[in-house]
Amino acid sequence: MFLETVNIRLRPLEPEDLDILYLWENDVNIWNVSNTVVPYSRYALKLYIENSYKDIFETGQLRLMIENKTTGSAVGTVDLFDFDPMHERIALGVLIYAESNRRQGFATEALNLIVDYCFNILRLHQVYCNVDESNTKSIKMLTNIGFDIVGIKKQWMKTSNGWQNEILLQKINPDC
Numbered sequence: 001m002f003l004e005t006v007n008i009r010l011r012p013l014e015p016e017d018l019d020i021l022y023l024w025e026n027d028v029n030i031w032n033v034s035n036t037v038v039p040y041s042r043y044a045l046k047l048y049i050e051n052s053y054k055d056i057f058e059t060g061q062l063r064l065m066i067e068n069k070t071t072g073s074a075v076g077t078v079d080l081f082d083f084d085p086m087h088e089r090i091a092l093g094v095l096i097y098a099e100s101n102r103r104q105g106f107a108t109e110a111l112n113l114i115v116d117y118c119f120n121i122l123r124l125h126q127v128y129c130n131v132d133e134s135n136t137k138s139i140k141m142l143t144n145i146g147f148d149i150v151g152i153k154k155q156w157m158k159t160s161n162g163w164q165n166e167i168l169l170q171k172i173n174p175d176c
Contacts, residue, residue, distance in 0.1 A: 008075075009067045009069055011065050012053070013049045013063060018046055021045050023097075026040060033093070033132070034095075061080060065077055075096055076110070078094045079092065079095075091127075091128055108141055124173060128169060129147070131166065142169050148169065
């Protein structure tokens with residue numbers, strides 16, 4: 001399979017992922033990173049999974065599960081969204097859900113795989129992401145794999161602690 005390393009596999013959504021997606025999507029503790037403000041029903045997630053086979057050129061998005069190859073369990077997701085084929089760019093996001101799965105390199109490996117997919121399969125010019133300024137671990141991880149900080153959106157997100165800045169990071173395809 002193309003989208004795997006020694007440690008992880010990026011795979012399409014399966015019907016068996018319904019329960020874990022239901023848990024993750026409805027965890028209010030991570031809604032701030034996904035801009036979610038309402039819970040998702042099992043029915044809505046079931047439909048989402050059923051339609052996940054559709055082409056990114058049709059839907060403008062792609063979600064892949066990050067699977068730990070040692071345990072065979074899903075540890076998170078990587079998402080492509082806001083696909084703009086005219087300008088050859090796409091946004092990305094990554095989630096490693098459980099604290100016990102963080103800092104093991106899963107997110108870094110997933111991001112390297114998905115950026116490679118964007119550049120070499122989709123032939124995109126750039127990939128970008130937006131990260132809360134206080135999420136210094138994600139910003140460091142992204143800059144370590146070649147993303148550049150290209151902007152700061154001042155007071156972009158309203159939180160319970162007040163307004164937060166958002167960092168815009170971008171990686172340009174070196175072959176374009």
